[in-house]
Amino acid sequence: MTEVLIKRLGLQGDGVADGPIYVPLTLPGERVEGTLDGAQLTDVKILQPSSRRIAPPCRHFKSCGGCQLQHADDDFVADWKVGVVRRALETYGLETVFRAVETSPSNSRRRAGFAARRTKKGAMVGFHGRASDTIVAIPDCQLLDPEVMKGISIAEQLALVGASRKASLSVLVTATQAGLDVSVTGGKPLDGPLRQQLAMVCDQLGLARLSWEEEVVAMRAPPVHRFDGIDISPPPGAFLQATAHGEAVLTRSVLEITEGARRVVDLFAGCGTFSLPLARQAEVHAVEGSAQMIAALDHGWRNADGLKPVTSEVRDLFRRPLMPDELQKAQAVILDPPRAGADAQVAELAKVPPPRLAYVSCNPVTFARDAQALVKSGYHLDWIQVVDQFRWSAHVELAASFTASHIR
Structure with a gap:
């Protein structure tokens, strides 16, 4: 030993x-x-x-791989997550003000990806075990919203209908205003009989929508999400914030950072998480690489009342970042990139720094790298709001406020 x-x-x-x-x-x-x-x-x-x-609140903690930190008290986890961001910044010689961590409550995750496999006696559904491909049942999960927990029995039925014995299904279940939105990958190829069976499952279980390998096979009602009261219907599997609480904190931070700006550019805009609430007070140009997500954003804007103009553009910002001449009229910019960060776009922002910049990140390491480039270009890092919407996990999200030095 x-x-x-x-x-x-x-x-x-x-x-x-x-x-x-x-x-x-x-x-x-x-x-x-x-x-x-x-x-x-x-x-x-x-x-x-x-x-x-502390004693973990969930009885599945030791075997399930969904959480990593249930054995630590909440204050320790909050301090540790701030420390992860602080140390990432220190690597580049940066420091700033940290606001108090905002932590999403238990049983609030509104989407989850279940693993489902056919067995000799039926089906097994749950999360993958810690560092394992084994599926662990999670009937008493303390993380997921009760509506999303219904996805366990849904995934069981889908596995019986459309899973092979050799591979597991990935069943993404999202709670929406119209019911559960279910997107499945890893299943049998779609054919006529399978389509009919899946349509019956969708109807019998009262799902809002059922997608198979990104193709919508049945829909009882368009799945609806509300961004500050504005309805959008996202495409299957589209990115959304994990909890309503986390989304609200990040949106509040972005609105504070961009307050007073009349023209805002929202980069990596998704389905409009920030663009649409911001359109209540500013003109917005939203840029996103997914045509389907931009279509959802545009549809939401067109069907809402009282919003200022929102223009949108489908564009791969990793290969074609917005250039300085496209940014010079912006009074504020929002950056919400995936885990890889936004180094190519940051390089262009550095050439003509808009007065205000809100950076929303899910990776402290790439955020710190980009923050250093922004500070070198003349921005000041005002403050950071750490958001723990992936409760009990090692995942860290944040919103950061940058102000161009020439307006400080």
Whole structure:
């Protein structure tokens, strides 16, 4: 047996001892022992627990891979997530003001991706186990909204109808105003009989929409999401914020940062999470790489009352970022890129810095890289709002306020 002292948590939430040796489900200051397997300690026994350790609220925690940090108290998790962002900034010599962390409540995740597999006796549905392809049943999950939990029985029926015995289905279930929106990948190829069976399942279960490999096979009612009271119907599998609480905090932050701007450019705009609420006070130009998401955004704007003009554009911002001449009239810019960040677009923003910039990020590492480039170009990093909408996970989201130096 190997005995180690946990010094810190890594970016994935695992404890890290000297070596480095990685020990899941541990906390800094704990002395533990286990079997050393490469760089990881297995069969771990806690010899000296941390004072921050608590009993996990969910009985599935140790076997399920959906959460990483239920064994730590809420204050510790909040401080750790701020620390992840702070250390990422320190790597580039940056510092700023951190606002108090906003954490989404339990049972509030409005979308989840279930794994479903046919078995000899029926079907198995749940999340993949920790560092495993094994499916773990989660009937008492403390993370998901009760409506999304209904997706477990839905995924079971879909597996019986459309899964092979050799592979598992991925069943993305999203709660909407019109009912559950279900999008499935990894299933049997669509043919006439399968289409009929899936349409029957959609009707019998009262789903809003059922998609198979991104093709809509049945729809009882368009799935509806509301961004500040403005209805949109996203395409199957479209990106949406994980919780209504997290979305509200990020939107509030973006509106604060862009307050007073009459013309705003929203980059990586998705279906209009920020563009549409912002259109109550400013003209918006929304840019997004997905034509389907832009179509949903445009439809939502056209069917809403009292909004200022919203123009939209389908564009791959990684290959074709907006150029300085396209940005010079903007009084504020919103950046909400995927995990890879927005280095190509940031390089163009640096040439003609709009007065205000709201950066929404799901990756502190690429955010810090882009923040350094923005600061070098003449921006000041005013503050950061860390948002923990992926409760009990190692995932960190944030909204950051940048102001061009010439208007400070």
